[in-house]
Amino acid sequence: MIPPLMPTYNRSKLAFDRGEGCWLIAEDGARYLDFAAGIGVNALGHAHPGLVAALSEQAGRVWHTSNLYRIPQQERLGARLVDATFADTVFFTNSGTEAAELAIKMVRKYWADRDEERPVTLSFAGAFHGRSTGAIAMAGTEKLTAGFGPLMPGFTQLPFGDHDALEAAADARVAAIVVEPVQGEGGIRPLPTPCLRGLRALCDRIGALLIFDEIQCGMGRTGRLFAHESADVAPDIMLVAKGIGGGFPLGAVLATEAAAAPMVVGTHGSTYGGNPLACAVGNAAMDVLGDPDFLDAVGRKGGLLRQRLEGLVATHPDVFESVRGIGLMLGVKCRVPNRDVVAAAQAEGLLTAPGADNVVRLLPPLIVAEEEIAEAAARLDRAATAVARGAPG
Numbered sequence: 215m216i217p218p219l220m221p222t223y224n225r226s227k228l229a230f231d232r233g234e235g236c237w238l239i240a241e242d243g244a245r246y247l248d249f250a251a252g253i254g255v256n257a258l259g260h261a262h263p264g265l266v267a268a269l270s271e272q273a274g275r276v277w278h279t280s281n282l283y284r285i286p287q288q289e290r291l292g293a294r295l296v297d298a299t300f301a302d303t304v305f306f307t308n309s310g311t312e313a314a315e316l317a318i319k320m321v322r323k324y325w326a327d328r329d330e331e332r333p334v335t336l337s338f339a340g341a342f343h344g345r346s347t348g349a350i351a352m353a354g355t356e357k358l359t360a361g362f363g364p365l366m367p368g369f370t371q372l373p374f375g376d377h378d379a380l381e382a383a384a385d386a387r388v389a390a391i392v393v394e395p396v397q398g399e400g401g402i403r404p405l406p407t408p409c410l411r412g413l414r415a416l417c418d419r420i421g422a423l424l425i426f427d428e429i430q431c432g433m434g435r436t437g438r439l440f441a442h443e444s445a446d447v448a449p450d451i452m453l454v455a456k457g458i459g460g461g462f463p464l465g466a467v468l469a470t471e472a473a474a475a476p477m478v479v480g481t482h483g484s485t486y487g488g489n490p491l492a493c494a495v496g497n498a499a500m501d502v503l504g505d506p507d508f509l510d511a512v513g514r515k516g517g518l519l520r521q522r523l524e525g526l527v528a529t530h531p532d533v534f535e536s537v538r539g540i541g542l543m544l545g546v547k548c549r550v551p552n553r554d555v556v557a558a559a560q561a562e563g564l565l566t567a568p569g570a571d572n573v574v575r576l577l578p579p580l581i582v583a584e585e586e587i588a589e590a591a592a593r594l595d596r597a598a599t600a601v602a603r604g605a606p607g
């Protein structure tokens with residue numbers, strides 16, 4: 215018999231009663247060090263006082279008004295994101311998938327308004343942009359699309375890191391190129407700086423729009439507010455979600471004036487998108503994540519975690535193969551099934567997330583302390599020993 219919850223998730227048996235910073239406390243009182251952070255969402259950890267205060271304060275005033283009215287919290291957050299980035303304008307959504315959907319519509323409208331036939335948007339193998347019909351078609355990853363045809367037309371997925379395939383596909387039929395500066399679900403695969411710059415140059419040459427999906431790698435995760443900043447290139451459209459709300463559902467599309475100009479009154483909308491609760495929390499998160507000293511610390515702590523993980527690869531060469539990623543967005547490629555490592559780590563009180571390409575993802579809250587990084591490494595060390603002995607979980 216089908217359970218009351220549609221069984222689309224491979225869930226752990228754990229449920230949590232409360233959280234404190236980087237720790238989650240299970241129903242039975244057991245404490246877990248949370249290096250999954252709700253898949254890179256809880257950027258400020260659990261029960262962050264600034265976020266709790268902002269949410270509670272807003273909850274006592276007004277929750278929701280719809281976008282029929284001005285929303286001052288949304289105006290403030292939008293202006294702050296515009297100030298901090300390449301973007302001239304922002305549209306708020308409830309999730310990353312909805313941001314991807316809007317980007318798809320923006321690309322279509324951009325070329326429709328110019329009366330140009332630009333039938334394809336290019337993506338890359340391993341891409342993930344969400345689970346809606348449009349987002350799975352745009353990513354083109356087989357694991358997401360299998361069984362869900364006919365897919366929305368207008369997308370072509372290219373191999374990852376194949377310059378010849380990209381050159382061959384790059385012509386005046388291309389409406390846009392979409393890429394995660396660091397692939398998340400695809401297994402923590404950073405796009406090298408020359409590739410990010412090359413994509414920008416290519417888009418300029420063929421006149422296509424460049425879309426960065428920074429839903430997982432953005433909002434400070436790599437030690438910059440957005441990952442692409444380190445390559446000194448800017449997209450035309452950027453997708454943001456996850457860390458922006460610190461756990462409250464919030465996403466955004468950031469865009470240049472040119473890319474957004476066709477989106478006039480009536481072309482898009484959302485009942486909840488950017489509502490007062492979400493944007494009150496978003497502003498409180500931005501208070502912390504927008505601070506350059508905080509971002510520097512993320513970079514430093516990322517270096518420390520990486521060093522620890524490399525040590526583990528050296529001690530457990532039969533379990534781990536290599537470390538990759540940037541800042542506090544790190545992945546350990548495994549030689550044993552990654553889900554065995556995730557289960558063994560959970561048994562040691564460390565939460566991690568599996569990723570494609572047999573990777574275990576480490577996405578701790580960005581507030582993580584150095585002692586917690588050392589503790590996580592010690593727990594992962596014990597987990598690797600257990601896995602090597604053939605005793606996962």
Ligand SMILES: *Cc1c(COP(=O)(O)O)cnc(C)c1O
Nearest residue numbers: 309310311342343344398429430
């Ligand atoms: C999580 C994620 C999405 C989808 O976001 P949802 O909030 O789950 O809809 C899209 N792109 C990337 C890169 C992601 O990591």
